[in-house]
Amino acid sequence: MVDPERSTELLWGARSRRGLSLERIVRAAIELADAEGLAAVSMRRVAERLGFTTMSLYRHVPGKAELVDLMRDEVAGEEPAAGADRRPGWRAELEAWARDGLALYRRHPWLAEPSGTRRVPGPNAVAGFERALGAAARAGLPPAEVVAVVTLVGGFVESAARQVLETARAERRTGVSEEEWWGARDSLFQHLDRYPTLSRIYREGGYDTPLDPFEFGLQRVLDGVEALVRDGTRDETRDETRCAVCGKTVEAAATGRPRDYCSRACRQRAYRTRKS
Amino acid sequence: MVDPERSTELLWGARSRRGLSLERIVRAAIELADAEGLAAVSMRRVAERLGFTTMSLYRHVPGKAELVDLMRDEVAGEEPAAGADRRPGWRAELEAWARDGLALYRRHPWLAEPSGTRRVPGPNAVAGFERALGAAARAGLPPAEVVAVVTLVGGFVESAARQVLETARAERRTGVSEEEWWGARDSLFQHLDRYPTLSRIYREGGYDTPLDPFEFGLQRVLDGVEALVRDGTRDETRDETRCAVCGKTVEAAATGRPRDYCSRACRQRAYRTRKS
DNA sequence: CTCTCACGTGTATGGCGTATACATCTGGTA
DNA sequence: TACCAGATGTATACGCCATACACGTGAGAG
Numbered sequence: 001m002v003d004p005e006r007s008t009e010l011l012w013g014a015r016s017r018r019g020l021s022l023e024r025i026v027r028a029a030i031e032l033a034d035a036e037g038l039a040a041v042s043m044r045r046v047a048e049r050l051g052f053t054t055m056s057l058y059r060h061v062p063g064k065a066e067l068v069d070l071m072r073d074e075v076a077g078e079e080p081a082a083g084a085d086r087r088p089g090w091r092a093e094l095e096a097w098a099r100d101g102l103a104l105y106r107r108h109p110w111l112a113e114p115s116g117t118r119r120v121p122g123p124n125a126v127a128g129f130e131r132a133l134g135a136a137a138r139a140g141l142p143p144a145e146v147v148a149v150v151t152l153v154g155g156f157v158e159s160a161a162r163q164v165l166e167t168a169r170a171e172r173r174t175g176v177s178e179e180e181w182w183g184a185r186d187s188l189f190q191h192l193d194r195y196p197t198l199s200r201i202y203r204e205g206g207y208d209t210p211l212d213p214f215e216f217g218l219q220r221v222l223d224g225v226e227a228l229v230r231d232g233t234r235d236e237t238r239d240e241t242r243c244a245v246c247g248k249t250v251e252a253a254a255t256g257r258p259r260d261y262c263s264r265a266c267r268q269r270a271y272r273t274r275k276s
Numbered sequence: 277m278v279d280p281e282r283s284t285e286l287l288w289g290a291r292s293r294r295g296l297s298l299e300r301i302v303r304a305a306i307e308l309a310d311a312e313g314l315a316a317v318s319m320r321r322v323a324e325r326l327g328f329t330t331m332s333l334y335r336h337v338p339g340k341a342e343l344v345d346l347m348r349d350e351v352a353g354e355e356p357a358a359g360a361d362r363r364p365g366w367r368a369e370l371e372a373w374a375r376d377g378l379a380l381y382r383r384h385p386w387l388a389e390p391s392g393t394r395r396v397p398g399p400n401a402v403a404g405f406e407r408a409l410g411a412a413a414r415a416g417l418p419p420a421e422v423v424a425v426v427t428l429v430g431g432f433v434e435s436a437a438r439q440v441l442e443t444a445r446a447e448r449r450t451g452v453s454e455e456e457w458w459g460a461r462d463s464l465f466q467h468l469d470r471y472p473t474l475s476r477i478y479r480e481g482g483y484d485t486p487l488d489p490f491e492f493g494l495q496r497v498l499d500g501v502e503a504l505v506r507d508g509t510r511d512e513t514r515d516e517t518r519c520a521v522c523g524k525t526v527e528a529a530a531t532g533r534p535r536d537y538c539s540r541a542c543r544q545r546a547y548r549t550r551k552s
Numbered sequence: 553c554t555c556t557c558a559c560g561t562g563t564a565t566g567g568c569g570t571a572t573a574c575a576t577c578t579g580g581t582a
Numbered sequence: 583t584a585c586c587a588g589a590t591g592t593a594t595a596c597g598c599c600a601t602a603c604a605c606g607t608g609a610g611a612g
Contacts, residue, residue, distance in 0.1 A: 021590090052592090053591070053592055053593080054590050054592095055591080055592070055593085056590075056592075059589080059591070157592095179610070221605055
């Protein structure tokens with residue numbers, strides 16, 4: 001059903017050979033999704049918006065999964081807002097990348113919507129990845145850690161975007177704020193005295209002015225990366241190395257092994273990965 | 277279509293009033309999802325597995341969305357593996373919580389699968405949340421930050437679980453390892469010289485033995501939280517406070533305002549949130 | 553013993569992705 | 583100019599999905 005091979009071919013192939021229809025289909029689908037969400041994107045509706053029959057789409061796109069892949073990569077190619085701050089340094093660059101990512105999700109909220117299709121990276125998505133790699137690489141980390149850092153930040157952006165968009169959607173749906181909505185869920189909060197910490201934190205005002213999950217999380221994540229960077233540059237001659245799985249600093253064993261793991265669990269994981 | 281009110285009522289209500297069917301339905305649906313994925317869970321298939329007609333389910337469950345809510349909360353109530361390490365201290369507890377979360381995703385991979393339904397928290401999910409709040413609260417952070425930390429870690433676990441399960445699924449599907457799969461995508465990698473950093477990192481072996489995204493990311497995230505904790509306890513008498521949006525440390529302005537923001541962007545965001 | 557009503561069934565509707573067979577349009581060659 | 587092959591669009595149909603609605607039916611309450 002889902003054919004990654006065909007998807008990559010479409011994503012990377014010479015797009016406008018005949019200059020015509022594939023792009024119009026993708027664009028129409030994006031407009032539909034922007035207006036009504038991913039759920040509204042059906043082959044029927046896209047075709048009808050273009051004034052064609054449903055099956056005509058299949059002359060240009062193998063199926064819906066590939067269409068969604070193309071939609072994703074198409075919007076990934078949009079230029080980030082030029083006005084934003086572009087300070088130098090790996091942290092500022094990574095931060096800007098993350099912020100551009102969130103802006104992309106804001107422009108196209110359906111990106112955060114679940115779709116059964118597996119994601120195949122297209123040229124525009126890879127270009128974004130490249131940009132993030134460049135930023136992370138300037139931190140001076142070893143290559144595998146550069147990749148892991150970008151994966152981490154990228155995953156965080158998606159997760160935070162989902163949270164932010166979810167609450168935004170909840171507010172818009174009924175016209176009431178998130179706070180009021182939860183306030184009305186008596187049926188839920190009736191039971192909350194079973195949870196002492198939760199209700200204590202609620203009483204103490206932990207929910208009154210919630211921190212922005214994106215801004216807060218981003219700073220924590222980048223702080224974590226920064227700790228890793230500092231840890232690595234601190235002292236090159238020292239007899240310590242990094243766990244090859246999770247990156248924790250570990251003192252080299254007396255035996256002088258070339259690579260160490262911070263725990264049995266991590267060692268096992270490394271072996272399991274290699275066995276393939 | 278999706279009715280949160282009804283969902284909460286079902287999730288929190290006295291479950292086995294008549295002792296029988298709702299639980300059997302949920303359990304059958306979970307078995308189906310465990311075996312064949314969320315996509316295989318249709319009202320037909322669930323009913324047929326129980327030896328009833330499709331419509332009989334609607335006597336016990338208002339619709340599919342609510343069924344999925346119930347499935348999620350049901351598995352959220354499973355006991356975490358008892359053998360795991362249970363060291364004290366907020367960091368170890370939060371780490372254990374995250375690891376239990378990942379284990380849950382491993383037992384029920386469909387949790388990470390996208391489903392159009394919005395998630396309504398049930399009692400078991402809230403119990404997990406309570407546990408994480410307790411751990412984070414022991415770090416001595418102000419309440420709003422405790423909530424934000426748990427949100428961050430929870431979001432990370434979901435994101436990392438998705439990544440881990442995705443690669444695991446990719447390996448199983450064709451029987452080849454992730455590495456070989458990507459190696460076979462010539463049509464993709466042909467174009468990769470357009471991306472200098474990416475190909476340099478690839479050449480330098482950044483992809484040869486990738487770090488475990490869960491283990492690596494978890495340590496970074498917790499390092500970030502730890503930096504926040506240390507920052508807060510370091511010096512209470514100092515004339516500094518935290519940005520009310522993103523948690524960055526900021527020096528109090530000369531004017532002695534009660535609450536400060538680290539940047540114009542964060543101040544704007546705070547106002548926008550309050551306007552509701 | 554009857555009434556009632558929760559529970560299960562049968563049938564139908566409208567939407568979906570897409571397989572297959574057919575029609576039409578177009579451009580290159582004879 | 584005539585013709586034909588391939589590209590492009592169309593018509594119809596199938597099987598799946600969630601679910602609305604009207605209808606039985608059987609066990610417990612009065």
